[in-house]
Amino acid sequence: MRTSVALPASPASRTRPQSRQVFFRKKVVPWLFVLPILLINVAVVLGPALSAVYYSMTNWSGLGPAEWVGLANFQRLAADGAFRHAFTNNVVWLAMFLTIPVGMALGAASLLAPVKRGSLFFRMALFIPYVLPSVITANLWRALLSPDRGIPAALTDLGLPGFDRAFLGSPQTVLPAIGFVDNWHWWGFLMVLFLAAMQNIPRELYESARLDGAGRWREFMDITLPGIRPTLVFMILMTTIWSFLTFDYIWILTQGGPAGASEVLAVLVFKEAFRNYNAGYASALGLTLSFFVGIVISVFVVLRRRGWEI
């Protein structure tokens, strides 16, 4: 960090060419190191993101010239039933992912934290689904959930009621079913994060709690949860953001179907842009989506400024 140690040139003793050299070495060279990747990032992310703001106010199809339409896209969006439906699905998705994976991961991590024998094995094995590509996971579960020869069929054969249905094919169950598949791949990652945080909690806290006669539940509530709060809050924030952006599993499994039942905002953007060639409207949707993400982040930042310890 302190480059000045190497170059102790006091202003008085500096001659002109030296000071130019120093300027080059201290101001220009650092930027030369940053520039290549920064330019690529600007070309891919910042430039298109800014032009999305412009295109969102045009009726651009993606191919021809773009015609300025002002806020028409946003007016259309406000009245668009598909948009509201997709937004609702994102909220349902958020509710599922804030509860089920977080609960499973917290439970498993707190069970695994005191385990010594086989700890590494469990951590590794439960993490494996997270490293698999989404197309594999999605298609594997499409087969496993198939009503005629998948797991539901086997359970029905065993005489269990309620499994004789196409979970991915019916509008009532499709969203939870996709959520189930996505969660299969996701929760192990969350568990490993929580576990790492829990292993940083000083063991003595548990020892003394046990001396005080605290049970498992009290230990969890009084020591474990407060001990991992930064990680927990951060992952809740990220889950909230990602829930608005979710795409892969829904697109691969149903493309938003049946009859739009599993459509979410990201799927809508994709369809409008690349199926219906409404690049202008798709940009408006994308911008709105980013706006929601921005709100989530702002709420988080404001709460933290207000002194919430999150």
Added chain:
Amino acid sequence: MATTTTTTTTPPVLPPPKRGRMRREQSLAPNYTVLGALLVFALGPLLILSFNALKDRAELGSNPLGPPLQLNFANFAEAWEVGNFAVTTRNSAVLVAGTVAAVLFLGGMAAYSLAKLNLPGAGPLTMYLLIGSSLPIQLYLVPLFFAWQRLGLVNNLFGLILIYVATNAPFAVFLLRSYMLQIPSDFEDAARVDGASEWQVFSRVVVPLSWPGFLTVGLVVALSVWNEFLLATVFLTEQHLFTIVTSYANFATRFSRDWSLTSAAALMMILPIVAIFLLLQRRFIDGLTQGGLKG
């Protein structure tokens, strides 16, 4: 591999309090039970996948979930042919190699500047990368696609590599920076006194000393590129450019009833990933949990 990083080994000295010892020994049985059940949940589907890859079609019809009664390896060769794996593996490998090389090289340079060179404007740059990394891809995807189309970078592996480099850049820069910050400045200062240029300090001193960071970033980026779906679907639409992932998506739709074939293809795709993961799991997990926070 054998180093235990996280477990704070409690000294086994404390004479356990009266009820404490009994309780602790008893108390792990339910832990193992629940964890075992979760293990079945996590790995059971993969076991069924492996079973089905080894069954012929007749057996699969009568026994879609259980272990195979006869081992049949013909599915793999057929899936390799039908799924055009020779081409798709090559495409994926080019994308991974190109992206990893560029991200490590260019990201390493940027990280060096941020960590060691007192970059004027480091604050705003960090802010930019942070905001850039939290922008949803759906925001810039549409204009990016049509811009890339005009530049001839759609259906072009290089065009997609550029995008992957950009989207992986913030993560790589931040993680590499944190590794480089841990290197004491004395080494670089000594090199500078000896007349080394910043480039030489970077390539001869800092990179060799922070190689674990490069390995971690390389693994995480390689995994994310290998598995990436959305961008590969949008930017590579010609069949001869399909990646292993996008081609499997088509393959699985085309042969959706032929589980032995799709399972064999899937198994071939995931075995290398799982093998590398198991070999280097600590580095993977560290990298993925340290800020490689992706959905």
